[in-house]
Amino acid sequence: MKSAARFTGALARLALWVAGTGLVLMTVFIAAQVVWRYVLNDSLVWTEPASVMIMGWFIFLGAAVGIREGYHLSFDVLLYFVSHRVKMVLYSISDVAVAAFGGGMVWFGWQLAAKTAGNKLPSLGISGAFDFLPIVGGGVLVVIFSAERVMRRAAGLRTARFGEDPVED
Template sequence: MKGINRIRDKINKTIEIISVSLLTVMVVAITFQVILRTAFEISITWLEPLTVFLFIWVSFFGIAYGFRERTHISVEVFYSYFPERIKRLCRRGDAILVVLVGAVIAYYGTVFALDSMGTNQPGLNIPSGFVYLVLPITGLLMIFFGLMNFINDDDSSGDDTLEETRGE
């Protein structure tokens, strides 16, 4: 189990590094584009599609990371009143749903990415499938994290409760 947890932690760290790097490039590109437009009235055509490409990848990596950390929005109002046995069933059901949704995203994302390889992304001149390649990657990560959450059935949903967030 420790080996799998180490793999999970390395995947998490990799997602963090990639997401922060892509987000940094995106912010720099947008800033550069704004400066060029306002100061020099010049527009580089490939910067906007690049930022959209980066935004899509950062967003989907964030989705996968959120499932790992169990930080997605959830309804805790009733959950907090459930007995521990029911909470455990809810967590396991949640993990199963994440795996199923991840499988659907991985399958159809692969189909969509492969189908899109024949067309080029305007402005970037790369196959559109590269933009959508994040879908099967995210789906596989969701499957992995869902299985990990199912196996490691702890109640670490985001590690912060509402009271801790408010400072109470």
């Protein structure tokens, strides 16, 4: 389990680096568009669609890492009144539901990508499928990270929380 946690930890760090790089890159593209449009009185036609595509990547990658770290949305009121064992069961049910949602992201994102693969994005010159690949990639990570949380809980280990190393168990 520790080697799996190391792998998913490295995968999460990589996803955060890619997401952070994408955020910076998107900011540079938008700034360049503003300069070209308002200073040079011209326009870079590729910056907006490229920025939107990059934004999809950093949103879905960041959301998947948030799931691994235990930051997905939850309704915790009931958890204050139940035993630790019931909490663990409810957490696992939540993680299975999140994994199912991630599976849906992969399935339907792939279908969308396949249906738009023949389209060409005019300003970028690439397939329209690239618009939907962040959904697929994020969904794969959501499934992996949710499965890790369920397996760690089943093994009696802590789940990842921001700031704690899940490998230290």
